[in-house]
Amino acid sequence: MEKFQKNNLKKIIELLNSSDNNIIVLGAGMSVESGIPTFRGENGLWKKYGTPKMDSYKKFLNNPEEWWNNEINMKMDKYIYELRHKINVAKPHDGHFIISKLEKLGIIKGVITQNIDNLDHKAGIKNLIEIHGNRTKFRCIECEKTFDRNEIIIKKPPKNCLNCNGIVKFDTVMFGEPIPKTKLDKAKQLFNQSKVILAIGTSATVRPISGLFWIAEKEGKKIIDINPNETNLKEISTHNLKINAKRFLEILEKEITK
Secondary structure, eight states: OOHHHHHHHHHHHHHHHHOSOEEEEEOHHHHHTTTOOOSSSTTOHHHHHOOOOSOHHHHHHHOHHHHHHHHHTTOSOHHHHHHHHHHHHOOOOHHHHHHHHHHHTTSOOEEEEOOOSSHHHHTTOSSEEETTOOTTEEEETTTOOEEEOSOSSOOSOOOOOTTTOOOEEESSOOTTOOOOHHHHHHHHHHHHHOSEEEEESOOSOSTTHHHHHHHHHHTTOEEEEEOSSOOTTTTTOSEEEOSOHHHHHHHHHHHHTO
């Protein structure tokens, strides 16, 4: 690690130690190191298969029965099947478990993940908001109640919600679908209560979460940008560290728990 990076890391640790409310926001860069590809970028799924139309939620609402028939008969966009396979075989890496440890130690108060792969949950993170949903669950679009899926491959459409009779879909947020209000409210609350926000592996381009960073900065909160690539947070972050998520967390664990 270059000298200026080491100095930056030292300041980051001092900032985290001086704050009594640190949170983490995770992006796709966290899951990449578990073998899950991103959508965008040189090796992204959309580079390989082409960018899909951003209207999947509209199509679902227009005809849920047809959507589920396409799902069951494997007539979805090709990139989806590669993504699902990678998620199904992925395991949490050391960075996930380190976050869980930092949470237990009280250094981290909560985590907002934009990843749908369930790896954060598997690693034991407790105060976790899966803002884009969880691939292993269903969700009612009316009352927002979630429940576990009992099978990886769907053979028949899920029944309507037992709680309110609403239409049920995968918990993962589709393109064009609003973030469920309950989850968004919890994410906003976590941002509001925080003093230091660690953005790890996120480009901060996807709304509404990306917008919360700018609100937080205006409120005087400290933002730490951890990413090997330049991100939209460059202008508003207190510190930028160009490093992969897993490596950063390994160093952080070693230094902050001395």
